[in-house]
Amino acid sequence: MAFEPPQRLVRALGETERNGAADWLVKLPELVQQVVGLRELTVERVQAPGGRSSLVVLVRQADGTPAVLKLAPPWARPESERAALAHWGGFGAVQLLDGDSDGGEGVLLLERLHPEMSVRSLPEAKALLEAAGTLRRLWVEPPAGQVFESVAERTGRQAEAMRTSATADAEVAPLVDAALAAREELLASAPQARLLHGTFRQSKVLAGERMPWLAVGPDPVVGECAFDLARLVRDRVEDLIASPSGASITRRRVKRLAESLELDQERLRGWTLFRAVESGVRARRVGRPQDAELLLEFAGWL
Numbered sequence: 001m002a003f004e005p006p007q008r009l010v011r012a013l014g015e016t017e018r019n020g021a022a023d024w025l026v027k028l029p030e031l032v033q034q035v036v037g038l039r040e041l042t043v044e045r046v047q048a049p050g051g052r053s054s055l056v057v058l059v060r061q062a063d064g065t066p067a068v069l070k071l072a073p074p075w076a077r078p079e080s081e082r083a084a085l086a087h088w089g090g091f092g093a094v095q096l097l098d099g100d101s102d103g104g105e106g107v108l109l110l111e112r113l114h115p116e117m118s119v120r121s122l123p124e125a126k127a128l129l130e131a132a133g134t135l136r137r138l139w140v141e142p143p144a145g146q147v148f149e150s151v152a153e154r155t156g157r158q159a160e161a162m163r164t165s166a167t168a169d170a171e172v173a174p175l176v177d178a179a180l181a182a183r184e185e186l187l188a189s190a191p192q193a194r195l196l197h198g199t200f201r202q203s204k205v206l207a208g209e210r211m212p213w214l215a216v217g218p219d220p221v222v223g224e225c226a227f228d229l230a231r232l233v234r235d236r237v238e239d240l241i242a243s244p245s246g247a248s249i250t251r252r253r254v255k256r257l258a259e260s261l262e263l264d265q266e267r268l269r270g271w272t273l274f275r276a277v278e279s280g281v282r283a284r285r286v287g288r289p290q291d292a293e294l295l296l297e298f299a300g301w302l
Contacts, residue, residue: 005046005055012052015286024073028055031071035107041069047115051217054078058112066112067097077219078106080148084195084220085110092137093197093215094208113206113214120202124236127202128253131232132260134205134213139194142222148195151223152187158278159183165281172281175299179277182270186224191267196221196228202235226263230271233257237298247301254302273302 005028013021032055036043040062047056047068054072061067072078085096085108095111119127119134142148159180166176197204198219208214221227233253240246254272258265280295 006048006050008049008052009055015288020075021073028071032057032069035069035071039069039109041067054217056115058115061097061109068094068110068112070108070110072106072108074106076106077149078108080220081218082108083143083147084197084218087143087195088138088140090210090214092134092211093218094206095210110216111208111210111214113208113216115206117207118203119205119213120235124239128232128235128257129260130213131200131202131205131235132229132257134215135197135200135228135232136261138197138200138215138218139225139228142193142195146195146222148220148222150193151190151196151221151227154198154221155183155187155274155278161285162278162281165285169281169284172277172284172296175277175296176281179274179299183274186226186267186270186274191224191264193222194225196223196225198228199231200228201231224267224271225261226258226267227271227275229257229261229263229268230275233268233272234276234295234298237294241294241297246298250298250301269302273299276302 005025010025013025035041036057036059041059044058044060044066047058050056053076054070057069057071059067059069070078072081082096085093089095090111094113096108097111098109119131121127122130162176162180166173197215198221199217200215204217205213205215233250234240240250243249254269255265257263258268276295276299280292280299283289283295284292
């Protein structure tokens, strides 16, 4: 099998601050060959452009059933993804096909959806409606003895990196201060915790056969639902920034999404601010200035 990882994955791993990223990429072709042989899979093609933290390969199982083989490095928390998908059991999310198998570390065999058709392909209003409806299905009680990170733990690590960046970059300091203050206030009065997708956005919702739309690619976390919805608020941020009424559209979007999912509007605004500033500061740090500019301008509207 000829194999070449998608350039999007190569670039993302080049930007990562994780040790071992380059080594994992070098070993990836051999790992793919091993897994395909062990599971008696037939490779159709590598999905491109694919993701920024994993390799996705379209395959067929021994009986001819189409499936997706996903390989992810340890820092992408693939075993956490496995646990969440198993708990959801295909309700609102892609079905895990090897739930009873350890599959090898970082290896997931998944139901084949339609990667060429995401919710993002719909008109904006319809896309937000369908995405929000999909997300609601995922907000369930965490499993007993759950092993997932909490929102406080994940954002705590992010907050430390943001403080470091603000110290070295005075231009972002005011937004970082506002985002960190919002986080502290939100964590001081957090509502009931649910299992969350963790990295939800329109492109993470694909067309399926069992259900019209199913979520993929979770980085699960346990916490309040507004944290999960916050990433959806800034979808198509480039269009928002290009619009002369982008700021007012953003505020209406926060209100509409909060009301549609019965969440507190101010809590959603606060988590949207924190997540946008965190992403913007990180983009600035790893050398993606254009992305950083969009995200930080968007954060300034909140």
